[in-house]
Amino acid sequence: MSRIELTDVVVDFPIYDGRSRSLRHRILGLGGGRIGASAGHNVVVHALRSISLSLADGDRLGLVGRNGAGKSTLLRVMAGIYEPIAGRIAVTGRLGSLTNVTMGMDMESSGYENIVVRGLMMGMSRRETLSHLTDIESFTELGDHLNLPLRTYSAGMLLRLGFAVSTSLEPEILIIDEMIAAGDRSFADKAAKRLDRLTSAAHILVVASHAPETLKRLCNKLALLRDGQLVEVGPVTEILQRYEAEG
Numbered sequence: 001m002s003r004i005e006l007t008d009v010v011v012d013f014p015i016y017d018g019r020s021r022s023l024r025h026r027i028l029g030l031g032g033g034r035i036g037a038s039a040g041h042n043v044v045v046h047a048l049r050s051i052s053l054s055l056a057d058g059d060r061l062g063l064v065g066r067n068g069a070g071k072s073t074l075l076r077v078m079a080g081i082y083e084p085i086a087g088r089i090a091v092t093g094r095l096g097s098l099t100n101v102t103m104g105m106d107m108e109s110s111g112y113e114n115i116v117v118r119g120l121m122m123g124m125s126r127r128e129t130l131s132h133l134t135d136i137e138s139f140t141e142l143g144d145h146l147n148l149p150l151r152t153y154s155a156g157m158l159l160r161l162g163f164a165v166s167t168s169l170e171p172e173i174l175i176i177d178e179m180i181a182a183g184d185r186s187f188a189d190k191a192a193k194r195l196d197r198l199t200s201a202a203h204i205l206v207v208a209s210h211a212p213e214t215l216k217r218l219c220n221k222l223a224l225l226r227d228g229q230l231v232e233v234g235p236v237t238e239i240l241q242r243y244e245a246e247g
Contacts (some may be wrong), residue, residue: 002093002172002203004055004078009087011048011073011228047073048084049228055204062219062236063208064243069225071208072177075099078206079175093203096122096171101162111146111153111161118165132168139164139194141187160187167194174202178209212240 048070055061063071076082077089079097104121105114115136119129137146140160150158176199199205199218209215215222215236222239224231226246232239 002057003090004053004092004173004204004206005088005090006051006053006077007088009048009051009077009084009089011077011082011084013045013047015043015045047228048077050087051077051230052087053223053230053233055206057203058220060202060205060218060220061207061233062215062222063206063225064210064215064222064239065225066246070228071225072099073228074225075175075177075206075208091173093172094123094169095173095175096166096169096198096202097175098163098166099175099177101166102158103162105150105158105162107151108149110149111140111142114150114161115146115165118162119168122166122169124169129165129168136164136168139168139190163191167191167198170198170201172203174198174205176205176207178207212244215240 051070051074063074065071073082075097076099077084078091079095079099080091081097081099081103104117106117109117112133115133116126116129119132120126124132140146142157142160145153145157146161150161153161176195199207205218207214207218219236221233222236222243223233224239224243232242
């Protein structure tokens with residue numbers, strides 16, 4: 001059985017040398033959580049505050065909230081990218097994350113080398129990654145470019161490669177930060193079909209999106225976040241109405 005358990009999770013981002021007035025003004029203009037000061041008077045962004053959440057097989061949770069509410073941070077905590085400074089998180093089941101499909105890629109290494117690196121970051125062995133190589137090659141449509149360093153790639157080519165590797169397995173737990181638009185129309189259509197298959201097969205789905213129709217289609221409940229706090233978890237229509245009423 002797949003599970004995600006968060007208990008009183010806290011995430012802070014200290015901004016070092018943040019005592020200058022100009023830097024405070026820049027940070028205040030960026031949004032994102034609550035901003036305070038640590039004991040050493042450095043600026044601290046309180047990204048998540050005492051988040052408790054339990055998900056099990058069959059849960060398909062959408063995260064809603066204004067920009068800076070903590071949605072992406074919460075997804076990254078679930079994915080193991082961020083470690084909370086307090087609280088506990090426990091994940092049972094194979095997890096796939098589409099929060100940043102190009103994370104960890106080396107611009108000086110070739111596409112093939114980065115396929116292996118990205119696979120290892122996802123928890124696959126080298127052998128397991130190579131067993132998916134033919135599928136990844138075909139899906140990217142990058143051909144001989146896979147022999148070249150990533151610094152020669154366009155942004156669209158990088159996204160194709162990262163997406164192909166990141167979706168080469170069917171995870172039990174799937175985490176998505178917004179729905180990915182990948183490349184030109186034909187590739188985007190192919191990517192959408194693969195995403196549909198992955199979301200349907202996932203035991204647990206967690207997705208952040210600003211698109212109500214996407215949330216209604218994919219989710220069976222929503223979580224409303226505000227200033228790094230979990231305000232409410234409930235039925236999709238009910239939470240959407242509350243979120244939209246907040247403006």
